[in-house]
Amino acid sequence: MTQTDTATDIAIALDKQDAASRTFTVTVAPERVRAAEATATEWYAKQVKLPGFRKGRVPAQVVRRRFGDAIRQSALEDLLRESWEKARSEQSLTPIGDPRVRITKFEDGSPLTFEMTVDIKPELDLGRLGGFRLQRRTAIVTDEAVDAQLLQLREQKAPWVPAEGRAKPGDLVEAVITNLDEGEAAGEPVRFVLGQGRALPDLEARVMDMDTGATWEGSVRFPDDHPDEAKRGKARHLRVTLNEVKRQQLPELTDEFARELGSFETLEALRAGVRADLEADAGREAEARLHAELIDQIAAANNVAVPPSILDRALHAYAHAYGVSEDQHARFMGEFRPVAEAQVRRDLIIEAVADKAKLHATAAQLEERITEMAQRRGESPAAVRAALEKSGRLREIERAITDEHVFAHLLAQSAVEDAPLAR
Numbered sequence: 001m002t003q004t005d006t007a008t009d010i011a012i013a014l015d016k017q018d019a020a021s022r023t024f025t026v027t028v029a030p031e032r033v034r035a036a037e038a039t040a041t042e043w044y045a046k047q048v049k050l051p052g053f054r055k056g057r058v059p060a061q062v063v064r065r066r067f068g069d070a071i072r073q074s075a076l077e078d079l080l081r082e083s084w085e086k087a088r089s090e091q092s093l094t095p096i097g098d099p100r101v102r103i104t105k106f107e108d109g110s111p112l113t114f115e116m117t118v119d120i121k122p123e124l125d126l127g128r129l130g131g132f133r134l135q136r137r138t139a140i141v142t143d144e145a146v147d148a149q150l151l152q153l154r155e156q157k158a159p160w161v162p163a164e165g166r167a168k169p170g171d172l173v174e175a176v177i178t179n180l181d182e183g184e185a186a187g188e189p190v191r192f193v194l195g196q197g198r199a200l201p202d203l204e205a206r207v208m209d210m211d212t213g214a215t216w217e218g219s220v221r222f223p224d225d226h227p228d229e230a231k232r233g234k235a236r237h238l239r240v241t242l243n244e245v246k247r248q249q250l251p252e253l254t255d256e257f258a259r260e261l262g263s264f265e266t267l268e269a270l271r272a273g274v275r276a277d278l279e280a281d282a283g284r285e286a287e288a289r290l291h292a293e294l295i296d297q298i299a300a301a302n303n304v305a306v307p308p309s310i311l312d313r314a315l316h317a318y319a320h321a322y323g324v325s326e327d328q329h330a331r332f333m334g335e336f337r338p339v340a341e342a343q344v345r346r347d348l349i350i351e352a353v354a355d356k357a358k359l360h361a362t363a364a365q366l367e368e369r370i371t372e373m374a375q376r377r378g379e380s381p382a383a384v385r386a387a388l389e390k391s392g393r394l395r396e397i398e399r400a401i402t403d404e405h406v407f408a409h410l411l412a413q414s415a416v417e418d419a420p421l422a423r
Contacts, residue, residue: 009028009029009031009032010026010027010028010029010032010079010082010083010086011026011027011028011029012024012025012026012083012086012087012090012091013025013026013027014091015115018307018308018309019122019123019305019307020119020120020121020122020307020309020310021117021118021119021120021307021308021309021310022091022093022117022118022120023115023116023117023118024087024091024115024116024117024118025113025114025115026083026087026112026113026114026115026116027111027112027113028079028083028111028112028113029111030109030110030111032079032112033075033079033111033112036075036076036078036079037071037072037075039075039078040071040072040074040075040078041060041063041064041071042060043074044063044067044070044071044074045058045059045060045063048063048066048067050062050066072106076103076106076112079112080101080114080116083114083116084099084116087099087116087118093118093120094120094121095118095119095120095121096119096120096121097118097119097313099116099117099118100116100117100118101114101115101116101117102114102115102117117309119309119310119313121351122307122310122348123352124302124304124348124349124352125302126298126302126304126349126352126353126356127301127302128298128301128302129298129353129410129413130410130412130413130414131413131414132294132297132298132301132414132415133414133415133417134290134293134294134297134411134414134415134416134417135290135293135416135417135418135419136286136287136289136290136416136417136418136419137286137289137290137419137420137421138282138283138285138286138418138419138420138421139282139285139286139420139421140282140420140421141275141278141279141282145278146271146274146275146278149274149277149278150253150270150271150274151250153261153274154250154251154253154257155248155250157251157257157260157261158248158249158250158251159248159249160172160246160247160248160249161246161247161248161249162244162245162246162247163245163246163247166208166209166210166211166245167194167207167208167210167242167245168194168208169194169195169208170193170194170195170247170248171193171194171245171246171247172191172192172193172194172245172246172247172248173191173192173193173194173207173242173244173245173246174189174190174191174242174243174244174245174246175189175190175207175240175241175242175243176188176189176190176240176241176243177190177203177238177239177240178238178239178240179236179237179238180217180237180238180239181236181237187239187241194207194208200220200221200222200223201223202220202221202223203220203238203240206218206220206240207240207242210240210242211242212242212243212244212245213241213242213243214241214242215239215240215241215242216239216240216242217237217238217239217240218237218238219235219236219237219238220235220236220238221233221234221235222234222235222236253267254267255267257270258270282421286421290411290416291407292342292346294407294410294411294414295345295346295349295350298349298410299345299349304345304348304349306341306344306345306348310344310348311337311340311341311344314340314343314344315333315336315337315340318332318336318340319332319333319336350402350403350406353406353409353410354402354405354406357406357409359402359405359406359409360402360405361398361399361401361402361405365401366394366397366398366401367381369397369401370384370385370388370397
């Protein structure tokens with residue numbers, strides 16, 4: 001650590017700001033830079049061992065000659081850290097992440113200058129939180145919806161069996177495809193279900209016109225909306241041999257089928273269980289829509305804007321989470337911007353209300369929730385907590401509890417009408 005005075009040797013000037021970020025121009029005096037480099041040199045001199053010198057006895061000029069780049073980097077890191085600590089103290093910052101730094105000048109004998117941008121927790125002025133008229137719109141679970149869910153359960157249990165006749169959507173086809181444009185001698189065996197989008201639409205249409213065992217040769221065209229822009233509208237010359245067509249054999253809806261799915265003794269019990277699950281899903285979806293409507297009304301009533309810096313940070317986080325490649329970043333961010341903006345606005349409002357009304361989840365409430373989860377799983381609370389910590393979901397559970405508190409607090413201040421949602 002350098003011993004000079006940060007108050008005079010490090011100058012920090014506010015350059016620009018918005019509701020959720022501050023950008024500073026930082027200038028570090030040459031004397032301070034030299035002092036930081038001297039400190040780094042002294043540390044290296046004590047640590048390194050070079051031929052012809054005892055450890056801790058290597059001359060400073062030799063250390064600088066041998067480790068010059070590392071010394072400069074170490075000094076720079078020290079100066080950046082000290083500058084950040086001074087900025088936090090002087091500006092009373094409440095950062096929500098590490099600062100972003102862009103070095104503008106770092107030359108021998110000159111001041112070190114850099115730009116430092118930090119995202120901060122914005123302060124929302126929420127004057128109106130209640131008095132809204134809201135609707136909790138819950139979808140009605142119909143017999144048709146129950147039948148559709150039962151069909152999915154049957155499909156999950158259905159074996160694939162050889163089918164007669166030509167293939168149709170939903171069938172599993174096994175074929176050998178040879179790319180003649182690339183001069184392949186042997187084709188590639190493939191298996192895919194027609195209609196699931198795993199093969200080109202043009203290829204699927206050709207397959208459905210073929211008899212089992214037949215071979216077709218010709219061109220297929222990539223659609224104009226193909227994910228790979230370079231292939232859009234282009235053709236490929238293929239040879240396709242259809243080896244087999246399989247179709248799912250759906251099991252009958254019987255009491256025996258119900259018993260295979262779990263603790264259902266009869267088909268009627270299974271139907272009742274499916275309906276209960278669908279109604280629970282409909283209830284959760286209705287509550288989510290209600291919460292979204294409430295957040296929208298609060299945002300409109302208080303003119304809540306999303307700070308660009310936080311929105312940009314959120315978009316980059318989403319892109320990283322979804323594994324979006326660099327060349328697709330601009331497209332992804334353009335398409336995903338409305339979703340990210342709504343989520344950021346929601347988070348800002350919930351955080352502001354939780355702070356003001358002291359509704360954040362407590363340690364005791366978190367432990368109570370973990371205990372409930374443990375009882376449902378038949379595990380110990382310690383084991384559940386360890387699993388949540390390992391998966392990084394502990395903060396997620398804590399946030400869910402806070403959300404529950406906030407929405408209960410907010411909904412109590414508005415009129416909520418229950419209404420059916422037609423499907």
